[in-house]
Amino acid sequence: MTLQDVADRWLAAHYEDLVSWRRHIHAHPELGRQEFATTQFVATALADAGLNPKMLPGGTGLICDFGPETGPRIALRADMDALPMAERTGAPYTSVVPNVAHACGHDAHTAVLLGAALAMASAPDLPVGVRLIFQAAEELMPGGAIDAIAAGALSGVSRIFALHCDPRLAVGKVAVRPGPITSAADQIEISLQSHGGHTSRPHLTGDLVYGLGTLITGVPGVLSRRIDPRNSTVMVWGAVNAGVAANAIPQTGVLAGTIRTASRETWLTLESIVTEAVTSLLAPLNLEHTVQYRRGVPPVVNEVVATRILTHAIEATGPDALADTRQSGGGEDFSWYLEEVPGAMARLGVWSGRGPQLDLHQPNFDLDERALGVGVRVLVNIIEQAGLI
Secondary structure (H helix, E strand, C coil): CCHHHHHHHHHHHHHHHHHHHHHHHHHCCCCCCCCHHHHHHHHHHHHHCCCCCEECCCCCCEEEEECCCCCCEEEEEEECCCECCCCCCCCCCCCCCCCCECCCCHHHHHHHHHHHHHHHHCCCCCCCEEEEEEECCCCCCCCCHHHHHHCCCCCCCCEEEEEEEEEEEECCCEECCCEECCCEEEEEEEEEECCCEECCCHHHCCCHHHHHHHHHHHHHHHHHHHCCHHHCCEEEEEEEEECCCCCEECCEEEEEEEEEECCHHHHHHHHHHHHHHHHHHHHHHCCEEEEEEEEEECCCEECHHHHHHHHHHHHCCCCCCEECCCCCCCCCCCHHHHCCCCEEEEEEEEECCCCCCCCCCCCCCCCCCHHHHHHHHHHHHHHHHHCCC
């Protein structure tokens, strides 16, 4: 009996449980580094199946090893945290926590990995060792993956794999590509200070709002001339705040945004280029400023052999399951694991095929729960394929 057969048999008996887990987690979302109940829910289910989960420091997140104790060990990772936003799906399993919602599919990631774990736990033997990583705080920069790595989550791991929901892909489809599949993502906040003054006499003070405008257009412009355009680097401002009166130059203002790039090499240079550009643009304007540059995550770069394993795992779920995908501008802290060990991430189709393709992080985002079974099969197949190398 293959592991695919084991997964099919387990799903035939437990698919309703899988859906129920996802709905329970969805209805009870927890923010990053607050996933205590979710962690305990997963730990209890694993322990009831005879496995030995170990909590990570702080009580959020866990790891769990099973299978052969010698030879390769393959890690499978799911993130568990939710977003600080209100849900607007109207589903019967809508979040019961005000202004917290699983609008990124992490509820599905957690349920899928839990299902794959219990399916494999029912197998008579496994070709390689398995490590489950249920991770906290993916949505918080620079990400909870760093905490998990520091706690030893990758100790003894040969390769690591993950799935991420993709509402642009129809359910039944899973997409992967070698090389970069996500982008680096950083945050920047610039604070300006001025003596303020009357708008009729801007020459007697520092025109702070004009300075903000200079940065809004100038910094992205500088980046477009300093960085190779083939690296797909984009800077977008998301917030600007200053002033309350039309005829008064304010004393303080704040500008905040994100910088994303498809190139890891470019990512390493961005902070110095941006801070230099801000200083140069503001130099003639008699304004004080501070720059807070928050390094986020590098791109997820799928390793060639791991991508091959994942591709075969997807193909084993069905002849039409494998799909192509392009590199995304979004960031994912799974990239930190790949800085340490080889691995790969794939995109799990969750669109029903009917109606609008709602994007991640939208308050009305939901997914077709048939994708849960597909995800379980792919994760189980990864372990079988890894045993063939």
